[in-house]
Amino acid sequence: MSTSQGPPQPKYVRSQRVWRVTRRIAFAGLVVALLAVVGYFLQGVPQITCSCAVVNPDVAVAKAGGVFIGTPTKVLHGRDADLYEFQVTEVFNGEVGSTTTVGVNTSSGCGTGFTIGRPTLLLVSSPYSQGAAWQAHGCGPDVSATELRAIAQTTYGPAHAPTVAAPTAEITNWTRLSYKVPRTLQLLILAALACVGVAAYATRGLHRAERVAISAPETP
Numbered sequence: 001m002s003t004s005q006g007p008p009q010p011k012y013v014r015s016q017r018v019w020r021v022t023r024r025i026a027f028a029g030l031v032v033a034l035l036a037v038v039g040y041f042l043q044g045v046p047q048i049t050c051s052c053a054v055v056n057p058d059v060a061v062a063k064a065g066g067v068f069i070g071t072p073t074k075v076l077h078g079r080d081a082d083l084y085e086f087q088v089t090e091v092f093n094g095e096v097g098s099t100t101t102v103g104v105n106t107s108s109g110c111g112t113g114f115t116i117g118r119p120t121l122l123l124v125s126s127p128y129s130q131g132a133a134w135q136a137h138g139c140g141p142d143v144s145a146t147e148l149r150a151i152a153q154t155t156y157g158p159a160h161a162p163t164v165a166a167p168t169a170e171i172t173n174w175t176r177l178s179y180k181v182p183r184t185l186q187l188l189i190l191a192a193l194a195c196v197g198v199a200a201y202a203t204r205g206l207h208r209a210e211r212v213a214i215s216a217p218e219t220p
Contacts (some may be wrong), residue, residue, distance in 0.1 A: 002212040007192045009184050014075055014186040015205070015209040015212075016206060016209040016210065017207060018205075019203075019205040019206035020202075022198065022204060022205075023198075023199050023206065024198035025198075026198040026202060027195070027199055029191070029194075029195040029198075030096050030192055030196060030199065032193035033188055033189075033192035033195060034121060034192055036188050043213060055139060055140060055141045055142070056141065057141030057143045057148060057151050058138060058151055058155070059145070060123055060141045061141075061148070061151045061152050061155050061156075062155055064093065064094075064123040064125065065093075065094055065123060065124060065125045065126055065134070066091075066093060066094030066095075066096055066122070066123075066124040066125075066134050067091070067093040067094065067121070067122070067123055067124075067128040067138060067155075067156065068088050068090060068091040068092060068093075068096045068100075068121075068122055068124075068159075068162075069088070069089055069090040069091075069119055069120070069121050069122070069149075069159065070086030070087055070100070070119070070120065070122065071086060071087050071089070071117060071118065071119045071120070071166035072085065072102075072114040072115070072116050072118070072120065073083045073085050073086070073087055073116065073117070074116075075114075076115060076131075076171060076175070076179045077106075077130065077177055078106075078129075078130070080105065080106055081103055081104060081105050081106055081129040081130070082103070082104045082105075082106055082113065083101055083102070083103055083104075083129060083130070083131050083132055083171065083175070083179060084101065084102045084104065084114055085099065085100075085101050085169075085170055085171040086099070086100050086101070086102060086120075086122075087099060088100055088162045089119070089162075090160070090161070091159060091160055091161070091162055091163065092152040092155070092156040092157075092159050093152075093155075093156045094124075094134075095163055095165075095166040095167070096133060096134075096162055096163065096166055097162050097163065097166040097167055097168035097169070098162040099168045099169065100132070100133045100134060100166060100168065100169045101131060101132050101133045101169040101171060101175075102114075102122065102124060102132060102133070102134045102135070102136050103127050103128070103129025103130070103131070103132030103134070103135050103136070103168065104129070104135075104136050105129065105135075105137075105138075114136075114174035120145075121145050121148055121149055121152070122134070122136055123136075123137075123140060123141075123148075124136050125137070125146040130178070130179060131169075131175050131178070131179055132169075133167070135171035141142045175182070177196075180190045190195075191212070204212070
């Protein structure tokens with residue numbers, strides 16, 4: 001007793017099936033990415049009530065990654081953070097160039113801000129804001145600028161000019177463009193564009209397979 005199997009499917013039939021599945025997956029990914037983009041704009045920035053503990057000024061100065069005096073010259077306002085550009089004049093601690101950028105978290109009540117054109121003594125740490133070389137925090141020591149400078153001088157010695165070899169950071173045109181589009185949104189847009197590209201490529205492949213099917217000779 002023998003079992004007979006149907007003739008094998010032509011290659012172009014299998015190709016059509018692969019391209020259709022690929023296109024469906026790409027369209028599904030595009031829908032998910034677009035929904036995520038819409039959700040990103042609809043969700044609000046969480047506001048956290050700030051509660052600062054008492055900060056010892058000597059400890060704050062000693063633990064700061066950078067201590068310097070600079071004048072804010074530019075600012076970019078983002079969704080949940082601001083970015084300032086500083087012209088640095090004096091440095092107590094840290095590898096700080098003549099121009100640097102400082103990020104400030106604005107989604108928390110503990111955020112801080114700076115007045116453009118007003119020299120400020122900053123205690124900063126490693127950055128987590130987009131485009132920032134340093135990060136400033138609202139919960140700092142509650143002392144005057146004169147007292148804070150005296151503590152910095154006692155801790156690190158006299159201030160010196162910005163280090164020539166230290167990297168500089170500026171607010172450039174690219175910074176302005178990218179800062180308006182946060183990293184999360186950038187990734188979602190790239191994912192959506194990738195899905196569009198895959199869907200277009202799959203559509204072209206499907207059309208080629210269909211043309212092959214039309215021109216293929218019929219088998220009796």
